[in-house]
Amino acid sequence: MRAGVILAGGYSTRFGEADKTLADVDGVPMIRRVATRLDGVVDELVVNCRAAQVEEIERALSEIAVEFAVDPEPDGGPLAGVRTGLAATDAAYAAVVAADMPLVDPGFVSFLFDRAAGHDAAIPRWEGRLQPTHAVYRRAAMAEAAARALSNDERRLVSALSALDHVVVEESTVRERDAGKTFTNVNTREELRRVAAEFENGAPSEPHGSDGATR
Numbered sequence: 001m002r003a004g005v006i007l008a009g010g011y012s013t014r015f016g017e018a019d020k021t022l023a024d025v026d027g028v029p030m031i032r033r034v035a036t037r038l039d040g041v042v043d044e045l046v047v048n049c050r051a052a053q054v055e056e057i058e059r060a061l062s063e064i065a066v067e068f069a070v071d072p073e074p075d076g077g078p079l080a081g082v083r084t085g086l087a088a089t090d091a092a093y094a095a096v097v098a099a100d101m102p103l104v105d106p107g108f109v110s111f112l113f114d115r116a117a118g119h120d121a122a123i124p125r126w127e128g129r130l131q132p133t134h135a136v137y138r139r140a141a142m143a144e145a146a147a148r149a150l151s152n153d154e155r156r157l158v159s160a161l162s163a164l165d166h167v168v169v170e171e172s173t174v175r176e177r178d179a180g181k182t183f184t185n186v187n188t189r190e191e192l193r194r195v196a197a198e199f200e201n202g203a204p205s206e207p208h209g210s211d212g213a214t215r
């Protein structure tokens, strides 16, 4: 079993005034783009967010089947979000993807699942940094590593990696697969404009029939 865990519990402070996960990306809410792209390569989808976000995210996703994993306390950081999200699934492996990555490449995520097999994680590196919010984890191993790191007051996902037998997917591999755009994440209004332009200019679109606009 493969799960997709979409991390959406942040406060979008650089974006300002609104939840960036609901922002319109060329007619489709950003989190819906992420969910639709992941839906094709996983058996189940989990959305991790704060309680206050559930209603609007549910509306943005409409008929896409997801389970909500609500943070028991908000603002625990991405690592706490991952722990909450992973607790909502029994899948052996889970792709963890930030809700602000609307260009996430399903083929590349599928490749990460393949690379993670037999290990605790497959973490890509892009622009010199590990990308743990766009990675595949063995659910049980990461749940344990996250719990331990959190008990040491760590908030960052990378803190959990040292406890994991993780495969690093290097930049050269990402380039060979022409997948660099999969890591594009939206933090500011300007980044939203740029990513929307990618869709206007013909970014690979979502599977037929699920590219619904906001209702």
Ligand SMILES: Nc1nc2c(ncn2[C@@H]2O[C@H](COP(=O)(O)OP(=O)(O)OP(=O)(O)O)[C@@H](O)[C@H]2O)c(=O)[nH]1
Pocket (backbone or CB within 6 Å): 007, 008, 009, 010, 011, 012, 013, 014, 015, 048, 049, 071, 074, 075, 076, 077, 078, 080, 081, 082, 097, 098, 099, 100, 133, 185, 187
């Ligand atoms: N559950 C949970 N997820 C978080 C938290 N902080 C960040 N995230 C998620 O981690 C991912 C990357 O974080 P950022 O890009 O910094 O998102 P953000 O925190 O909403 O935005 P900024 O406030 O501008 O940093 C996003 O998918 C966020 O939703 C948190 O405290 N709890």
Ligand SMILES: [Mg+2]
Pocket (backbone or CB within 6 Å): 098, 100, 185, 186, 187
């Ligand atoms: Mg971001």
